[in-house]
Amino acid sequence: MELKKPAVAGTVESCDCQVSIFPNPGQGLDVSVESNVKAIFGDSIIESTKDELAKHGVKDAIVQINDKGAFDWIIRARVACAAYRAAEQKFNWKEVE
Amino acid sequence: MANLKRTSLYAPGTNPSFMATVPFFNEDCIVYDLEDAVAISEKDAARFMVYNTVRYHRPKDKYVLIRVNGLDSEFLDDDLECAVRARPDAIRLPKVEFPEQVKKVDERITEIEKAAGIEVGKTKLWCNCESYWGALNCQAICEASPRVEAMAIGAEDYTASMRATRTKEGKEIEYVRNMVLMGCRAAGVEALDVVFSDINDTEGLIRDTQYSKTLGFDGKTVVNPRQIDTVNSIFAPSAKEIKYAKRVMAAIEDGRRRGVGAVTLDGSMIDKPMERRAETTLAQAKAAGIKID
Numbered sequence: 001m002e003l004k005k006p007a008v009a010g011t012v013e014s015c016d017c018q019v020s021i022f023p024n025p026g027q028g029l030d031v032s033v034e035s036n037v038k039a040i041f042g043d044s045i046i047e048s049t050k051d052e053l054a055k056h057g058v059k060d061a062i063v064q065i066n067d068k069g070a071f072d073w074i075i076r077a078r079v080a081c082a083a084y085r086a087a088e089q090k091f092n093w094k095e096v097e
Numbered sequence: 098m099a100n101l102k103r104t105s106l107y108a109p110g111t112n113p114s115f116m117a118t119v120p121f122f123n124e125d126c127i128v129y130d131l132e133d134a135v136a137i138s139e140k141d142a143a144r145f146m147v148y149n150t151v152r153y154h155r156p157k158d159k160y161v162l163i164r165v166n167g168l169d170s171e172f173l174d175d176d177l178e179c180a181v182r183a184r185p186d187a188i189r190l191p192k193v194e195f196p197e198q199v200k201k202v203d204e205r206i207t208e209i210e211k212a213a214g215i216e217v218g219k220t221k222l223w224c225n226c227e228s229y230w231g232a233l234n235c236q237a238i239c240e241a242s243p244r245v246e247a248m249a250i251g252a253e254d255y256t257a258s259m260r261a262t263r264t265k266e267g268k269e270i271e272y273v274r275n276m277v278l279m280g281c282r283a284a285g286v287e288a289l290d291v292v293f294s295d296i297n298d299t300e301g302l303i304r305d306t307q308y309s310k311t312l313g314f315d316g317k318t319v320v321n322p323r324q325i326d327t328v329n330s331i332f333a334p335s336a337k338e339i340k341y342a343k344r345v346m347a348a349i350e351d352g353r354r355r356g357v358g359a360v361t362l363d364g365s366m367i368d369k370p371m372e373r374r375a376e377t378t379l380a381q382a383k384a385a386g387i388k389i390d
Binding site for chain 1: 113114116117141142144145146148149150153154175178179182212213214
């Protein structure tokens with residue numbers, strides 16, 4: 001899935017995260033995390049983000065995550081939402097198992 | 098009657114903090130909301146959040162629902178695709194007015210269940226009665242699909258449709274309460290009463306909930322976690338009710354053993370409705386974790 005414009009999803013409220021995503025044509029994935037728990041969960045947040053982007057076929061993107069203690073499944077939801085907003089596409093729920 | 102529906106609490110689909118907290122309260126049912134609590138610009142985000150939560154981190158020991166957007170809304174189709182695939186116990190439909198609307202949703206859900214490999218019929222429905230049309234058609238709505246498990250009253254929209262003034266006392270909703278109760282009982286589905294909006298008025302909540310129970314409702318939607326324990330305790334069967342129910346069932350059992358057709362208790366004949374009420378009381382007590390043996 002090709003990103004067409006920068007997009008944001010989520011908030012900086014407690015238990016949430018704000019995901020900012022930008023097109024990065026031909027340059028792969030560049031994921032950065034800002035979080036109070038970065039020392040413990042930073043790598044896992046990056047891993048989940050990359051995994052979620054791969055699920056939706058996003059190969060080139062710059063992703064900045066401002067985490068406020070979000071659970072993994074919330075981060076994944078925010079990443080997916082930001083990616084579809086950036087791609088200007090509607091997610092096809094029929095593809096979900 | 099195995100699942101208690103004494104309290105239903107909404108969790109907005111874009112509030113991760115509340116979504117993470119809500120399983121730790123004592124409500125019987127959690128309603129993840131895609132409708133009123135979610136801004137139009139955040140509908141896409143809410144679907145991802147609710148799907149991930151219900152599908153992969155579903156709270157244990159709770160009856161889980163997803164409230165979708167209105168039946169004539171542009172969001173409904175995506176909401177249903179997302180909600181059915183998340184596999185909640187039920188989908189809560191807002192502002193249902195006609196049985197045809199339920200039939201259409203039922204057909205759509207069947208298509209989605211088949212496509213997603215979910216057992217057909219597994220996804221139940223709760224219908225919200227929020228207008229005079231909903232009240233007038235409540236029995237037909239409840240009978241429109243075998244998926245319908247409960248009907249709940251939305252008093253704010255109902256009173257608006259009636260041009261009535263919403264009061265704490267609730268005289269303006271007396272009729273709809275009784276209409277919905279009768280419709281639900283005739284259709285054999287559960288009836289859920291209106292919210293009590295003043296979260297700081299505990300005495301008012303107790304009065305209102307006791308009245309709901311007296312009328313015959315099975316539960317109530319709550320607007321704040323602090324209302325849960327009060328409502329749960331009122332809707333749970335009392336020790337006196339449990340004792341009486343056990344005596345009714347014991348008398349019936351004794352009659353069966355002796356081959357007697359008509360059984361009496363304290364001089365009154367036990368009829369079928371009494372037996373049903375006693376069974377319901379004991380099932381409710383059991384589901385509430387009350388020791389009945």
